[in-house]
Amino acid sequence: MPKKVDHEARRQEIAEALWRIASTRGLDGASLRDVAAEAGISLGRLQHYFRTRDEMLLFALRHINRLAADRIRARIEALAEGPGGEPVREPTPREVLRACLSGMLPLDDKSRTGLLVSAAYFARAVHDKTLRAEAENGIPQLRAFFAGQLRLAADRGELPPERATEDEAMLLISTADGLATYVLLGVHDPETALRLLDLQLANLFGAERA
Amino acid sequence: MPKKVDHEARRQEIAEALWRIASTRGLDGASLRDVAAEAGISLGRLQHYFRTRDEMLLFALRHINRLAADRIRARIEALAEGPGGEPVREPTPREVLRACLSGMLPLDDKSRTGLLVSAAYFARAVHDKTLRAEAENGIPQLRAFFAGQLRLAADRGELPPERATEDEAMLLISTADGLATYVLLGVHDPETALRLLDLQLANLFGAERA
Numbered sequence: 001m002p003k004k005v006d007h008e009a010r011r012q013e014i015a016e017a018l019w020r021i022a023s024t025r026g027l028d029g030a031s032l033r034d035v036a037a038e039a040g041i042s043l044g045r046l047q048h049y050f051r052t053r054d055e056m057l058l059f060a061l062r063h064i065n066r067l068a069a070d071r072i073r074a075r076i077e078a079l080a081e082g083p084g085g086e087p088v089r090e091p092t093p094r095e096v097l098r099a100c101l102s103g104m105l106p107l108d109d110k111s112r113t114g115l116l117v118s119a120a121y122f123a124r125a126v127h128d129k130t131l132r133a134e135a136e137n138g139i140p141q142l143r144a145f146f147a148g149q150l151r152l153a154a155d156r157g158e159l160p161p162e163r164a165t166e167d168e169a170m171l172l173i174s175t176a177d178g179l180a181t182y183v184l185l186g187v188h189d190p191e192t193a194l195r196l197l198d199l200q201l202a203n204l205f206g207a208e209r210a
Numbered sequence: 211m212p213k214k215v216d217h218e219a220r221r222q223e224i225a226e227a228l229w230r231i232a233s234t235r236g237l238d239g240a241s242l243r244d245v246a247a248e249a250g251i252s253l254g255r256l257q258h259y260f261r262t263r264d265e266m267l268l269f270a271l272r273h274i275n276r277l278a279a280d281r282i283r284a285r286i287e288a289l290a291e292g293p294g295g296e297p298v299r300e301p302t303p304r305e306v307l308r309a310c311l312s313g314m315l316p317l318d319d320k321s322r323t324g325l326l327v328s329a330a331y332f333a334r335a336v337h338d339k340t341l342r343a344e345a346e347n348g349i350p351q352l353r354a355f356f357a358g359q360l361r362l363a364a365d366r367g368e369l370p371p372e373r374a375t376e377d378e379a380m381l382l383i384s385t386a387d388g389l390a391t392y393v394l395l396g397v398h399d400p401e402t403a404l405r406l407l408d409l410q411l412a413n414l415f416g417a418e419r420a
Contacts, residue, residue, distance in 0.1 A: 026337035028238060115335060123333035126238035126394045135395040167409055170398070174388030174406065175235060181387055184336045185345040188380070196384065197379055203413060 003006045010029060011049050014039050015060040023113040027057070027120035054131055055165065061121045064114040072103040072112070093153040094205050097146060101197055104176040107190045115180055121150065143149050159205055168204065175200045216403045221259050224249050225270040233323040237330035242266070255299075264334060264341055271331045271344065274324040281320070282313040303363040306414050307356060309380065311407055314386040316393050317400045325390055369415055378414065385410050 017039035021030050032053055036046040052055035076099045079091040091099075106112035123133035146169035154164035179193040186198075202208065215357075225250035231240050242263055245289035246256040260266035268389040286309045316322035345419075358381035365373035389403040412418065 009365050024337075026334070028333050028337070058260075068284070082353070119333050120337050123329050124236070127234075127238070131394075132396045135392070135397055139392060139397045166331065167406055170327070170392075171385060171406055171410055171413075174392060175381060175385045176388070177346070177385035177386030177391055178389075181332065182345070182349060182380075182384060185332070186339075186342045187345055188350040196377055196381055198318050200381055 011059060012063060013153045014041075014049055014056065015045060018056060018060045019064065019113050020116060022060075022116040022120055023109075026089060026116070029147070030125070032056070038167060054128060057117075057121055057124060058131060058134060060117050064117050065138070066080065068103055068111065068114055072100055075099045075103070092158065093134070093149040093156070094158065097149050098198070098201060100142075101176045101201075102194055105180050105190060105193050106172075107194065107195065112184075115184060118185060123149070139173065146172060153205070163204060172200065216261070220419070221269060222273060224251075224256060224259055225273045228266060228270045229274065229323050229327060232326040232330055233319075236326070237267070238333065238398065240328070264338060267327075267331055267334060268341060270327050270346060274327050278313055278321065278324055282310055285309045285313070302368065303359040303366070304368065304411065307359050308408070308411060310352075311382060311386045311411075312404055314383075315390050315400060315403050315407065317404065322394075325394060329394060349383065352383060356382055363415070373414060382410065382414070 014035065018027070018035050021035065032046055032050070033043050033057065036043045039046065047061055050059065073200055074097055079095050079099065080087055080089060081113055082088040094132060103111065106115045121131065121134075133143060143166055147164070147166045150159060150164040150168060153159040154161040176197060179188075179196055183190050183193050198208075211245060228237070228240075228245050231248055232239060242260070243253050243255055245266065245399060246253045248341075249256065260269065286301055286306055289305050289309065290297055290299060291333065292298040313321065316325045331341065331344075335345060353376055356378045357374070360369060360374040363369040364371040386407060389406055392398055393400050393403050408418075
C-alpha cells in the first residue's frame with residue numbers, strides 16, 4: 001500500500017508555522033527557508049507545497065479567514081441558544097452584524113494572529129494583482145451579505161429603509177477595518193475598538209434597547 | 211572653506227528614492243542596498259544618513275506626513291479664498307474635517323504614494339514598538355484636533371452637542387483609514403471612497419445644505 005500523505009493537513013501545518021512567525025517577529029523579510037525551519041521541514045519539502053512566498057501567504061490568509069468565519073458562525077449560533085444549548089430564537093440582523101464586525105477586531109490571540117497575517121497580506125497585495133483578487137472578490141461578498149442584513153432589519157422596522165444600502169454596509173466594514181488597524185498600532189485597546197464599533201452601530205440603528 | 215553638505219536635503223532625496231520603490235514594486239523585501247541604488251549613491255553613503263531600514267522608513271513616513279499636512283493646509287486655505295485669492299470667510303468645521311479626512315484617501319498620485327509608504331510602515335510597526343510610537347503619539351493628536359472641530363461645530367449649532375466627542379472623532383479617522391485600505395486593495399475606486407466618506411459625514415452632521 002502506498003504511503004498516504006494528507007496534503008491538506010501538511011499545508012495547514014505549514015500555514016500554522018507561518019502564523020507563529022507572523023504573530024512574533026512578523027512576516028516582513030521572512031523567507032520560505034525561515035518558514036520551513038519553523039515548520040521543522042526541509043526547504044525542498046516546503047516548496048513541494050508552496051512554490052512562492054505569496055502562494056503560501058494566500059493559503060495562510062484563506063485558512064485564517066475560514067477559521068474566523070467558523071468562530072463568527074459559532075458566535076451567531078450561541079446568540080440563538082438558550083442556557084441549555086437549545087435554540088430559542090433567531091438572532092436579530094443587528095446581532096448578526098455585530099458578531100461579524102467584532103470578528104474583524106483583534107479581541108483575542110487567535111483573531112490578533114489573523115490580523116497580523118492580514119497585515120502582511122495587505123503590504124504585499126497593494127503591489128500584486130493576483131493577491132489583490134482575494135480582497136477584490138471577498139469584500140464585495142461580505143458587503144452584499146451585510147447589505148442583506150440591513151434590508152432585513154429595515155423590513156423588521158429596526159432600521160430606516162433609506163439606510164439599508166450597500167454604501168452603509170461598506171462603511172461598517174471600513175470602520176471595523178480601521179478600528180482594528182489602530183489596535184495593532186497601539187493607538188487604542190481592543191475594548192475601546194469594540195466600544196467604538198458599538199457606537200457606529202448605534203449611530204446606524206439607534207441606541208440599543210436594554 | 212569646507213564643503214557644505216545639506217544633510218536634510220540629502221535625507222529627503224533618499225526618502226524620495228524610497229517612495230519611488232514604495233510606489234512601484236513595494237518596500238517589502240527592499241534592502242538598504244536597493245534604496246541606495248535607486249538614489250544613485252553608495253550603500254556606505256546611505257548608511258551615513260540612515261543606519262537601519264526602519265530608521266529610513268520612519269523618516270520617509272514623517273516627511274510624507276508633513277507633505278500631506280501641507281496639502282491639507284493649502285486646501286483649507288483655498289476654501290476660505292474668493293476667486294481672486296482674497297480671504298472671504300472662515301471654512302466651517304465640517305469643511306475642515308472633510309479636507310483632513312479626504313487627505314487620508316489616495317485621491318491622486320502623491321497621496322497614493324504616501325499611503326503605500328504608510329502600508330509598509332504599518333506592516334513593520336505592528337512588530338516594532340519604536341515604530342509604533344509614531345502612530346501612538348500622532349493619532350491621538352489628530353483625534354483631539356478633530357474633536358475640537360466637532361465641539362466648534364456643536365457651538366455653532368451645526369452638530370448635536372452629544373456627538374461632539376473624541377469617540378466620534380476616532381470613528382471618522384478609522385473610517386477614512388479603512389476606506390483608503392480598500393482603495394489600495396482594489397475593492398473600490400477613490401471616487402467611491404470619497405462618496406462614502408461624505409456619507410459618514412452626512413450621517414454625523416446631517417445632509418449638506420446646497
